[in-house]
Amino acid sequence: MRRISNLSFSLIFLLSITLTASGADGTEEEHDSHSSVEGLMRGERLFYGLIDGKFESKACADCHNTVEIDTFNWNPNAWEIAHQYKERSLQEFTKSVLNPSSKTMSTMHQTFNLDVGDVELIKLFLDDFEEHGLSKRKPVINKIFLFILLGVVLTWVILDIFFLKRVKRRYILGIIFLVALAWQVKLLYDAGTSLGRQENYEPDQPIKFSHVVHAKDMQIDCQYCHTTVAHSKHAGIPDVNICWNCLSIVREGSHSGKHQINKVVDAWESGIPIQWIKVYNLQDHVFFSHAQHVTVGKVECLTCHGNIEEMDRVRQLGDLSMGWCINCHRDTEIQFFDNEFYTQYKELHKLMESGEIDRVTAELTGGTECSKCHY
Structure with a gap:
């Protein structure tokens, strides 16, 4: 009887220890989970600058948007940063925030009053943000x-x-x-x-390339980058090798710091082409040749593309409709003389010499004929 009593006592004692241990583990897990949620919330508040005394001027979200936007932003958005540092160590992220190597970032980040613990919480928020991505803009009545x-x-x-x-x-x-x-x-x-037309189309490119910086400030000629425009249908999207001619030396942008240029460096080192997004798109049944317009017609780029030198992000100006093209062909005078291509139009030369016509437009050379533009 005493043996049974002792055995029962032992079983009860072991069971109580097991339950106590499991309860402690559960409490600890619940505490860790609660701490993680609290840390995530505090990291989010830090990123948005909602905690007093941490930012003297702009907070993280003031430069790195967390919502899809229409305006051009030189800085990488929050998802780009989160994705870049997702698999990298906390030490690397802390260094980039508290001791950035870029002059642009240093100027802004020197106003931060963050400690290592704050940066850790911000990274915790960004790691979570990377899984969800940028918030969509609220839909409007369409x-x-x-x-x-x-x-x-x-x-x-x-x-x-x-x-x-x-x-x-x-x-x-x-x-x-x-x-x-x-x-x-x-x-x-x-x-x-409007089917198939995309006037004012202005996609966000994988790299924030600015024509204001390159074409206006640096005075780089269009054909230096768009190398096939003079002898091909297509103007050509510059290969990363062309970018590398300058960026092998220039490693920090005056507006974007190092982040955007580092994307070009990565493309150069990896051999993976930059996936630029085409802005001007014509229907498949339409024939258009840049060479015909630029080399033969002596048409300036801004005639169709607008003042590209004032665009940080390229925007399609015309609707590229048939009427848009035909009106140009009817109204625009071509450089008829001293142009070898137009020597074949002998009848037009006779009319010009006799004074029957005082100018030649693309329409007179067949520019409004259906077969000229449609296969």
């Missing part, structure tokens, strides 16, 4: 919603005319019906005519 709303109005008008008959003054319904229908037709027309 034309589809407006089209549906007009459809609802038209439906209500028709129901009231034939069934409900609540509006006594029937002409009011007629006016509403005509206005709503006309508006819907206009929306359909605009949508149809």
Whole structure:
């Protein structure tokens, strides 16, 4: 009997120790989880500059956006930083924040009053942010919603005319019906005519390349980078080798610091091409030759592309519609004389010499013929 009692006591004692240990582990795990959440929240508040005394002027989020934006920002966004340092050590990240090698970053970061613990919490927030990415901009009321709303109005008008008959003054319904229908037709027309067109298209490029810096400030000729524009259909996107001609020496930008140039360095060292996003896109059935316009027609780049020297981020100006091209061909006088290409137009030369015409446009040389631009 005493043996059974001792055995029972031993089992109860061991069970209590096990439960106590597991309870302690659970409490510790819960405490760690709670601490992690608190650290993540504090790191987020630090990044947005919501904790007093840590930033004298701008906080991290003032330069590194966490939401998709339309405006041009020289600085890398928060996701780019998070992705860059995701697999790198805390020491490297701390050094880049508290002791940056870039002059641009040093000027701004010297106003930070952060310690190593603060930087660790910011990295904790960025590691979490890297998984979610930039927040999407809030959607605005678009034309589809407006089209549906007009459809609802038209439906209500028709129901009231034939069934409900609540509006006594029937002409009011007629006016509403005509206005709503006309508006819907206009929306359909605009949508149809804009298919395949992307006027004002301004994509964010993988590297923040500025034509203001290169074409205006540095006075680099367009054809230095776009090497095939004079003898090919395409202007050509510069290879990283062309970038490297300068960036093998220049390693820090006056606006962007080292971050953007380091992307070019990575592309050069890895041999992986930079995935530039094409801005001007024509339909597949349209033929266009840069050589014909630049070499033969002596057309300046800004004629079609606008004042590119004033663009940090390239934006498509024209809609590239058929009317846009034809109007130019009808109105623009070409350099007809002292141009070997146009010696074949003997009839036009005779008309010019006789005074029957005083100028030659692209239209007179066949610039508005269907087969000239369409296969």
